[in-house]
Amino acid sequence: MKVRFWGTRGSLPVAQKSSAVRDKIAAALVAADGRRFADTAEAARFADDTLDFATNGTYGGATSCVEIEAVGGPSDDGAFIVCDLGSGLREFGLNAMARCAAGHARLYHVFLSHLHWDHIMGFPFFVPAFDPGAKIVIHSGHPDAETALRRQQEEISFPVAFDWLRADISFRTLEPGQRYPIGAVTVELIAQHHSHVSYGYKFTDADGKCAIYSTDSEHKIDRMDGESAFVDFFTECDLVICDTMYSLADSISMKEDWGHSSNVIAIDLCHEARAKRLALFHHEPTYSDADIQRMHRESIRYEELTREAAPLDVICAYDGLTVEI
Amino acid sequence: MTGGNLVWTAQARDTLRVVSPAGRIDESTATAFAEHLAQEIEVAAGDGAKQLAIDLSLIDYMSSRGLRGLTLAQRKSGDHGITIVLVQPNDIMREILAISRYDMVFKVYDTIELVPSGAL
Numbered sequence: 001m002k003v004r005f006w007g008t009r010g011s012l013p014v015a016q017k018s019s020a021v022r023d024k025i026a027a028a029l030v031a032a033d034g035r036r037f038a039d040t041a042e043a044a045r046f047a048d049d050t051l052d053f054a055t056n057g058t059y060g061g062a063t064s065c066v067e068i069e070a071v072g073g074p075s076d077d078g079a080f081i082v083c084d085l086g087s088g089l090r091e092f093g094l095n096a097m098a099r100c101a102a103g104h105a106r107l108y109h110v111f112l113s114h115l116h117w118d119h120i121m122g123f124p125f126f127v128p129a130f131d132p133g134a135k136i137v138i139h140s141g142h143p144d145a146e147t148a149l150r151r152q153q154e155e156i157s158f159p160v161a162f163d164w165l166r167a168d169i170s171f172r173t174l175e176p177g178q179r180y181p182i183g184a185v186t187v188e189l190i191a192q193h194h195s196h197v198s199y200g201y202k203f204t205d206a207d208g209k210c211a212i213y214s215t216d217s218e219h220k221i222d223r224m225d226g227e228s229a230f231v232d233f234f235t236e237c238d239l240v241i242c243d244t245m246y247s248l249a250d251s252i253s254m255k256e257d258w259g260h261s262s263n264v265i266a267i268d269l270c271h272e273a274r275a276k277r278l279a280l281f282h283h284e285p286t287y288s289d290a291d292i293q294r295m296h297r298e299s300i301r302y303e304e305l306t307r308e309a310a311p312l313d314v315i316c317a318y319d320g321l322t323v324e325i
Numbered sequence: 326m327t328g329g330n331l332v333w334t335a336q337a338r339d340t341l342r343v344v345s346p347a348g349r350i351d352e353s354t355a356t357a358f359a360e361h362l363a364q365e366i367e368v369a370a371g372d373g374a375k376q377l378a379i380d381l382s383l384i385d386y387m388s389s390r391g392l393r394g395l396t397l398a399q400r401k402s403g404d405h406g407i408t409i410v411l412v413q414p415n416d417i418m419r420e421i422l423a424i425s426r427y428d429m430v431f432k433v434y435d436t437i438e439l440v441p442s443g444a445l
């Protein structure tokens with residue numbers, strides 16, 4: 001199974017300011033310390049080997065969109081599997097069109113965590129939706145998913161109406177507690193605490209490899225007992241993608257009831273569930289690359305400090321990251 | 326007194342009550358930790374205390390359950406006009422308080438003597 005991150009930012013798409021790029025270049029020049037490079041390839045190798053991620057790269061600014069690539073199993077129809085339709089979907093759509101041109105099935109299974117704007121805003125820019133040969137099935141725990149997608153393409157919001165889309169688009173409501181064989185995976189859902197509710201998904205492939213997509217999920221301080229349901233859901237999973245937008249202190253003080261979780265709670269849940277790897281996700285839009293990198297390093301440190309059994313690999317999702325599991 | 330496998334001692338210093346739990350606060354002990362802390366707040370309120378200092382010197386480490394237990398205690402103590410402060414965290418606890426940003430929502434002191442109080 002492969003997990004490809006097309007959009008990892010929370011709430012709102014963001015872009016680098018020129019001053020941020022200038023600061024990265026300045027830091028790289030200082031690190032180079034007067035060294036000479038024969039060509040850009042040699043300079044790029046130096047950058048990859050020497051600079052930290054926040055200097056050498058960027059976490060990106062597109063909102064939630066994650067692709068699960070799996071093969072095999074009785075229900076494998078060769079379809080793409082996509083979690084959420086955030087602004088990262090635009091680039092996924094272009095990439096998918098290229099793969100279709102090379103022979104990939106023009107089938108898409110979409111799974112929506114919920115219907116907030118940052119999780120559906122990419123759909124009007126999804127090129128495969130204009131492909132008359134494409135079939136798109138949008139799965140959601142929400143029966144009103146179709147309403148949300150149609151509404152954002154009403155004339156007051158967007159020039160192209162939903163009915164003008166040429167693909168065969170259908171909607172299917174899923175229920176927590178069931179196991180659905182869909183494409184090359186078996187899918188399960190869990191209801192999460194969030195405005196208008198959100199759903200976490202578990203995808204298990206034919207080899208038993210398992211990935212969790214759990215974003216926009218607040219773990220309420222007055223309902224800590226309910227966390228055992230998430231520990232059960234995450235149990236021994238190979239990769240758990242978690243909403244880690246806030247610090248723990250923020251999530252239970254100023255930003256309580258804003259519907260998001262913290263790196264610290266995500267690590268505790270994964271430790272208890274004996275999950276193998278955690279991907280920090282739904283990054284705070286006001287955070288710079290340096291801020292996200294600091295949060296990642298602190299998360300790794302917290303994992304070390306609180307580890308009681310096998311280590312949990314804590315990675316930080318960024319736009320363009322592919323994880324093999 | 327015991328709470329879970331934590332061992333507690335307590336002392337009253339005029340308007341400051343100091344409680345000293347010992348052990349590690351994780352998923353298995355966090356509930357007992359929070360419940361015991363709630364009792365201590367009642368005792369402190371009965372004694373007319375204005376501050377409850379949680380001495381962390383014998384706490385190995387605390388996961389998010391324990392930290393959130395501190396927040397629940399802070400809310401309860403606020404109803405009684407009592408402020409909770411944290412005292413003498415070890416190096417691990419100090420790091421955890423910084424990573425969770427709990428050092429922004431609780432006052433943290435190196436020693437009991439440094440806790441400011443008109444009565445001390």
Ligand SMILES: [Zn+2]
Nearest residue numbers: 010011118216
């Ligand atoms: Zn969101």
Ligand SMILES: [Zn+2]
Nearest residue numbers: 114116194216
């Ligand atoms: Zn949301």
